[in-house]
Amino acid sequence: MNITQIEENVRSLLNSMSSGDMEQSDFIYELLLAYGHRKQSVTRLRSGERNLSAKDNSPRHDEIIWKRHLYFKQVEGDALHTEIDQMRKEKLVTTNKIRFVIVTNFDQLLAVDTKTSDSLDINLNELPKQFDFFLPWAGMEKAVYQGENPADIKAAEKMAKLFDLIKGDNFDESNKDDTEALHNLNVFLTRLLFCFFAEDTEIFADNQFSRAIESHTKDDGSDLPDYLNRLFSVLNTADGYRGELPDYLASFPYVNGGLFADDILSPVFSAKARRMLIECGSELDWSDINPDIFGSMIQAVVHPDQRGGMGMHYTSVSNIMKVIEPLFLNDFYEELEKVENSATKLHKLQQRLGEIKIFDPACGSGNFLIIAYKELRKLEMEVLKRLQELYDEKQDLKSGVMAQVIQPFSVIKLSQFYGIELDDFAHEVAILSLWLAEHQMNVEFKTEFGEVLPSLPLQKGGSIICANATRIEWTDVCSNKGEIYILGNPPYLGHSLQSKDQKNDIEFVFQGTSNYKKQDYISCWFYKAAYFINKESSFSFVTTNSLCQGAQVEILWPKLYEAGVEIGFAHKSFKWSNNARRNAGVICSIIGMRHSADKVKRIYYQGVSVIVGNINSYLVDSLDTIVVKATRPISDLPKMTSGNKPLDGGYLVLSPEEKECLLEEAPNASKFVRRFIGSSEYIRGNERWCLWISDDERLDAESIDQLKRRFDKVREVRLNGGNNARNKADSPHKFEFANEPDKSQIIVPRVSSERREYIPVGYLDNNVVIADSAQVLFDPDPYVFSLINSKMHMVWVDVTAGRLKSDYRYSSQYSYHTFPVPTLSESDKNELKISAMNILSARANYPEKTLAKLYDPNEMPKGLRAAHEENDRIVDSIYRKKEFINDDERLAVLFELYKKMTGGQNA
Template identity: 45%
Template structure:
C-alpha cells in the first residue's frame, strides 16, 4: 500500500471532526485515516489482534496505540495511565484518553502531551503523523530548557577563560576546568530536585559572596570540600546545611583549580542557577555541555532533539523488545516476573565509544521503566511483594563505557547519576518509597582512554555467560581523512591479521566488538554511516567478522541521523546488530516496516553472505562499460560554449573538427562544452586554422613538461586526447557521482556526435533496452547497496556496480518492451527540455509524467526478476543477490572446462 501524504491524511481526518456524537468507533476510524490496513483495524475492532485490558472501554495495539474511554478527567487519567505496566507492555506509541467531549493524547517517544475538544480533531491531525511514517522534527519537548542552560553556561565558560588567562591553556588546566563545570552542573540540578534544599546553592552564592566575585573561588573551594565531608560538625557553620555527596565528584586536589571569578562571571553563574534544571534531559544534555567546552562545537547547541528515538532504534531490537515480550508473557506469573526482574538486574550495558553517555542513559532509563512495570504488576498479583520495593535493582555499576575525552567521561557519569535520580523520583511516586541519591555509592564504570587500544574485557569483563549488550555510535572517519595516529590504531586492533588501508575507522569497533562477543552471550548494535554496508567496504570488513562465527541479528537500513552536530546533521546511517550464530529470528527494519529475514548479509539484505568485488568484464550479457575519454590537454582541446562560438565566427570551417563533449556535471546541469576531435584523416587540414594550431601546440608543451614518461610520449600526438575511448555510435552516459536524494540516477542516451569525458562512464554500441535496465529501480537498489558513497552522494562504479549487476537472459520480445519504455522516458525528458536533468530528477520537483514513465520501466524490469510485485528494495536485493550467486557459480563451473578445451587444442 502506498504511503499517504500530508494532504491525503488531512482530507481523511476532516470527516471525523464536528460530529454530533462520538463513540468507540472513533479510534478505529482515526487509525484508518492514517492508512492503517482495513484488515488490521477489523481484527483490532473484534479483539483478535490484541486483547485490551478492558475490551469494553480500552483498545490496545502493540507499537501503535493504547486508547481508553473514561467518565473522569482525561488529563488525570492519562497521567496515571502512560507509565502503567499495560502501556509499557504494549510498547505503544500513543496513549489516548477521551470522555468523547475532550481528548488528551500522549506521545510516548517524544514525551509530548496534547489536549483539545474531540470535535477539533482535524485541527490537530499532525500530532499523530508518526502512524503514517512521518516523524516529528523535534521529539523531546523539554529540550529547549537544555539549550538555554547550555547557552548560559557557555557564557560563563567564556568569561572564566577571559578572567583566568593562561591557567587553563594546557591539558591539565583544561581538565581542571572541565571537572569544575561538572560540579556546577550537579549543584544546579541538585538544588532543583530535592538532593539539596530548594535553591540552596544559588542562594548561598548570592548571599555569601561579594558582588564583584573576588571571593567566589574561595567560597566554592570550601563548598566542594564540605560536599565531600560526611560529618556536618566538620564543616564550616555557613556550609553545614549542605549534604555529603561523596569523594568521587567533589574531592579537591592540588591539580583541580577553582577558577577566579569576575563580577560578570558571578552574575552568569547566578543566572544559570535561576534556570529550572529539574527536568533537564540527561539523554541529551551531556552532548550539549560537552559542546560548551570543545573548541568549534559551540554552534552545535540545539541539534540534539531526536536522540531518544534514534537510540531506541539500536537498543529496542537488541534487547528491549525481547524484555518487553517476556514481560507481556509473564503477566500472570509471579515466578516468571521475579525471574525477569533478576534477569534485568544482571544485564550489563557497554558503550565503547560513549561520548557523554547518551546511549547508556537511555538504556538505564528503559530498564528502570521495565523494573517499575514488573513491580507494579507484582503488587497487583500479591501485596506480599512489598519487600521488593526497598530499592532499585538496576545498578549504575552495570553500565560501562570508554571515552577518549576526559570531560565527556565526567559528564557521562554525571548524566547517569541525574538519570538515576529522575527515575528514583518516578519510583517514589509509584511506590511511596524514597531512594536517596546521595551519598553517591556508585562511582561509575566509565573509563577514559582510546578504545581501539584498550582491552575491553578489562573494562567490562565478559565471562561468556553474562548478558552483555554493546551499544553506541562510534566515530566515523573515512580511510582518506584518518590521522596518522588513527592509522596506527589499526595495527593494535588487527594485530597479526591482514587488513585493508581502505577501511573506515569505525571498522575497528566492529572488529573489536566481534572479538569481544565471540563465543559468548554478548551481543552488540552500533550506529554507523551506511558506507560500511556499501561498495567495497563490505568485502573489506565483514569476512573478518563472519569468520568468527558471528551473524547479523538485525539491521536498520539507511535513515537520517539527526542527533549529531550541525555539520553532521545530514549524515545517513544504518544500525547493525551482531551476535554469535544461533537459532532465532532476524529482522531488517526499513522505514516503518519490519521484515523477517533468513540471513542478513553485509549489504543488510536478506541473502547469503556474498561479497561483491571488482570485475573487469560484465557478469551478464551486456556491453562493456568504461570511463569516457580523457583529454590530458591542460584545456587545449576543450572549449566552452563561448570559445566555440568565437572560433566559428572567425573560422566557420572549424565546425567540422568539433564534437559535443559531456561529463557528468555538464550532462546533469545542462551546460555545454565541446572538444576538438582530430584524427589522422583531418588533422592536417585542421592545423591550417591558427587557433586550432595554437591550442594543439599548447597541448604538446604541456605534455612535454610532464614528469611521467607516458604523458611525454603523448606529445607526439598532441592533436589527440590522451585516452580515446569514443566510438561513433549511440552511447549511454552514467554519472560517476549523483545526489543521494534522487530516486533515479540521471542516466543519458546520446547520439554518435557526442564524446563522453572521463568524468563519467560510457557504454558504446548501446541500445535503448539497456538504458531502460540501468534507469530502473532494480538497478538503483543494486547501486545503492554495492556502489558505496562519496561523502553522502551515490558513487557509481563500472567494476563493482555495472560489471556485477546480474541480468537474466532477455528475449527479443522483452528487449522490445524495454526499448518502448526507454523511449517514453526520453520523450518526456525532451518535452521538459527547458528544465535541466538536475531539476527534472529533484524528488521535490520531478514532473508526474516523468515519474510515471519511470514507473513503467520499474514494473517491467521487476517482472523480469519476479512474478510477484516487489514491495521493498530489500526484496529486490534479495533476488538480485540470489541471482548473482547462481550466475557466479555457473561461471565458476564453466571455467575449468574452458581451460581443458584450450589445453586440448
C-alpha cells in the same frame, strides 16, 4: 509504534465502526490496542480479569476501570458532561492512579487527562484528528517538542561564556599540550554543573551553592578559588570526619562518588567571572535540564570544532530508541508480558535487569548510556507496579517476594554502564550526566512508589574511561562475561577523510588481516565488537550507510562473518537528523549483530518493521552473498569504461564564452572543438566544450596560435604534476585518457539523485566527448540501454553503488559489471531494443525539459513514465514469468542469479 501508525490505527478503528464491521462493545479495547497496549493485557481486561468494575472477574463492557490507564463508561442520551464530572471526582480515580476518564454515547466522546487536566469534547468521528490526546498510552507525552529545550540552550550558552572567561584567565593557549591543566579545568567545570543542578533539584538546599558564593566571597573574585577548594573538600568528606566547620559549609551534604575526590585546585576568577558564576546558578532553573541532551550541548560549546566530523553531536531520543529498542528493550517488555502473572518470575526479571551491562565504546557525552539507563529504570518500574498489583489482588506470593513488593527499591546501578571516550571533557560530562539522570529517575521512582534510596552520597558513576577505543582492550573496561549490550554512534570517516592517526588505528585493529586500508573508520568498532560479544550478548551501532554498499561490503563483512556473528536487525538507510542548531544530515543505517542463533530477524524501514528470513550485508532479506568488484561484466554485456580525463589545468576544456571567443579569433579552429558532456552537463543541460585533436591533426592544430598557447600551458601543468602527468607532457594536445566510439555511446552519470526512480542514462553520437565524471559504453547494442534503464538494474544499483551523501555514486565495477543478466534470446534483445527506442522517443517529446526535470519524480511526464513501466515489465519477465510484488523479491532473484553466475561469492 510511531505516531503515524497510531493515527492510522485510530482511523481504521473508526472506519470499522461506521461500516458495521466492529461492535460498539469492542470500541474501547480496540482503541487501547491502537495505541500499542499489549494484546494479552487487553484480552484480560476484556474478560473482566483486569476490570476493577467487573464482579467476579466476569466480562463487562459498559464500564471499565483499568488501574493506571482509564475509567471508561458507555452512556445513553446527552448526559455525558454530568457523567464525566461525577466520574472524575470519584475516589477510585486517585487511588487507582487513573490517567484518562472517558465517556461516550458513540456520537460524542468526552475525556479528561487527570495528569495535565486537559479535556477532550468532540464528535466521535473527529477522533483521528485528535488522536494525540491519548498518546501517553503509547509512552509519548503530549508536550510539543520544540527542538532543544530552552533551558538547555540558555544554560549551555551561559556556561560557554563562563568557561571562556575562566579558560582565558587560567589556560595558556600556546601550551595546548598541557593535558593535565586542561583535564583539571574540565573536571572543575563538571563540578560546577553538578552544584548548579543540585541546588535546584533538592540535592542541596534551594539556591544554596549560588547564595553561599555571593555571601561569602569578595566581589573581585580574588578569594573565590580558596572558597571553592574548601567547599569541594567538604563535599568529599563524610559527616563524621569534618571536624569544626562554619555553618555555611557544614550545611552542605557529603557528595563523594568520585566527583570531588581528586585534589584539584580551582582556577583564578576575575570579578566578571565571579558575577557570571553567580548568575549561572541564580538565574537559571537547572531542574529543567535534560542530561541526555545537555551533555552534548556543553561539550559542543567547549570544543566547537573538535569532533564535528566524527559523528559526535546531540542525538535525538527518538533516534537513540531506534538502537536500544530492538537491541534489548523490546525483548524485555515481551518478557514482562509473558511473566506478568507470576510474582516469582517478575522478581527474577528485575534481578536480571540489575545484572546486565550496557557498554558504549564511543560514548561521547553519554547520550546512549543515559537513555538506556532511563528506559531500563522505566521498565523496572513497570515490573514493580505489576508486583504491587499482584499483591493488591492478594494472589499467591511468597513472603520474601511480598516484603520486596511492599517496599520496592531499584536494583539498577550506574556501575552497570560502561563507556570509552577519546575526548577528556566529554568523558567527564558523561559521568556527570549519568549521575543527573539517576537523580531524575529517583525522583520519578519516589513519585510512583513513595520510596527511594538516598541520592547522596553518590555511588560509583558508571565505568566511563577516557581512552582510544581502537587501541584499548575492551575487556579492560568491561568484562565480556554475562549479558552485555554494546551500542552507540562511533565515528565514521571514509579513507580520504581519515587523519594519519586514524589510519594507524585501523592498521592496529586489523593487523593480521588483509585488504583493510580503504575501510571506513567505524569498521574498527564493528570488528572489535564482533570478537568481543559472547552468546548472551549483542551489539548495535549507528553507521553511515556506505558500510553496506559497494566496496565496503567486500572489504569488511567477510571479516565479521568469520567471528561467527549475524545481523539480527537493521534499520535501512534514513537521515540521521537531530535537534542541534547545525542539524546533522548524514544518511545512516542501524545494524544490530549477535552470534548466529535461531531468533527472529527484523528489518525496519520508513516506520515499518518486517520479520524476515535473513538479513545480508546489504541489509536485504536475501542470501549472505557478497558482491565482489569485477573488471569485466559477469553477464554477456559490453565492458563499461570511464569517460575522458583532460588532465589539462583547464586549457583543453572551454566554457561557452571561451569557445565563442576562440572561434571569433580563429574560425579555422572549429573543426577541433567538440561538445564536452559529463554527468552535470547531461542531466542539467549545462554547456561545456573541449578541444579534441588526434595525433594526425596535431601539426595542423599547432599552426593556430591560440591553440598552441593552450598546448604549452597543458605541457607546463603536466610537467609540474606527478609521474602520470609528466608521462603525458609530450602530448599536450590530447586528453590524458582519450576514447571515442565509432558510431554511438551510452552515457551513465556517476552521481545521480536518490530521489530519481531511474538514473538518466542516455544515447549520444560520436561527435560528443564524454567526460570522466560519467561512465561510458562505446557502440553498444540498444538492448543494453533498456536493461540499465530498468527497475531491475536500479534495485541492484541501490545495494551495490556507493553514495555521495544520499545520491547514488554509480560504479562500473560494482553496479554494472556485477549486474546478473540471464542469457538473452534474439527475441528478448529485439523486444528490449524496441523498449529502448520508446523511452528515447518519449523523452524527445519534451525537448525544452532537461533530464533533471524529466526524471524528477514529481514532474515526470506520463508518457515517459509509461514507457519506463513497460520497459520494467519486459525486463522483469526475462528474470521470471511471475510478476514481482516488490523490490525485495527482485533482489532475492538477483542475488540468487549472481551466486549462480559467479560460482557462489558467499559471505
